[in-house]
Amino acid sequence: MTEIDGVLAEKSHSSGVERVVNAPLPTVYGEFQAVGYLDRTRGDEQVALVHGDIRGEGVLTRLHSECLTGDAFGSRHCECGPQLTTALREIAAEGRGILIYLRGHEGRGIGLLAKLKAMKLQSEGLDTVEANLALGLPVDARDYGVGADILHDLGVRSVRLLSNNPRKREALVRNGIRVDAQVPLLIPPCDDNITYLRTKRERLDHDLPHLDAVVGHRV
Template sequence: MSDIPATTIRSRVRVPLRFGDGYGVDAELVTFHGLTDGQEHVAVVLGEPGAGAVPLVRLHSECLTGDVFGSARCDCGPQLREAVERIAERGGVLLYLRQEGRGIGLYNKLDAYALQDQGLDTYAANTALGLPEDARDYTSAAQMLTALGITDLDLLSNNPDKSAQLTRHAITVRHHVPTGVFTTAHNVHYLRAKVTQTQHTLPLGELEQTDIPAAG
């Protein structure tokens, strides 16, 4: 049993989502009362799971630079776009979590970018700033899922820490569904670091073989 405090649904509202490539889908955005971290996280409910099927769920951490401005230094924007369509097709929920920069905040993330420009990888840059490699806590995500009546799910993620934290809060992750690999000239070293430092399930062999020139 999970010992997290109970959370209640605050509001539900229908929103038509439209992306820059022309894809569109209607979603239900759900807000909550009583989340432990006090952040304004949002659940994006998409599609309907088939009879007897568990929902497909993604825990997506906010990334202003990638999600909004289309930064090529990470894979967040393409992952968000992919997740919305895949979840809508199958039925499930995308939790949009206000945890910019793996939980360190926008300004610290940009400071870490500056250190990456000097040769540090994304995790070493955080450490050099006196910050955790990954400060994200998914307790609120478990609260949101429980409030939505979701205790069994398939998780759309390459990050083993997400499923480990959900499991500790009595959420059953039945299957891990890998996301795509979205490589650019600016993020391949970042993706390699995710594999070697935090055991993300990305195809390291393919990344190692990728000879992507630095941006000029």
């Protein structure tokens, strides 16, 4: 039995997710356990990457929304890829922590093809909010409840949340996870994503104070 097997054995499945498997996952950032879940409501397959002993309080935690273009293809349109790698590095450096990779969150929940349509509209001058609305889609359709279910199943009592998004914190608290602190995950902007980032700050209330030092590229 591995360390994570022992931790997981202490907690039964939560109502929203079914734990299916856990397997060792050596990465360039450190040694993780990949814990696979089935979302019983939506049918999505979900995964939590667990590093170290996560028992106790104040576990460094990242809820990372799926982003194929940023995470896999290295798109500079967003900061998702660098946020993913930075979070894994910080968790490894901490010595313990969890990254939950939330499937079904592509394009803030609208799906890959709709996201690409929205990106085309953004290339024509709309911001991310305007593009989604122009397609008749929600500005942000993500539900973080499954992330809270996974944390409950892992036996986590409280977290230090790696995020700039207040909605993630609100969702965890609403679903019974105590958030001891919200830890900034600030990625230096580039010419390709500064408008995107300013839209997140001005229209979606993300805490991105480092943008104050960037000149030009108004939302």
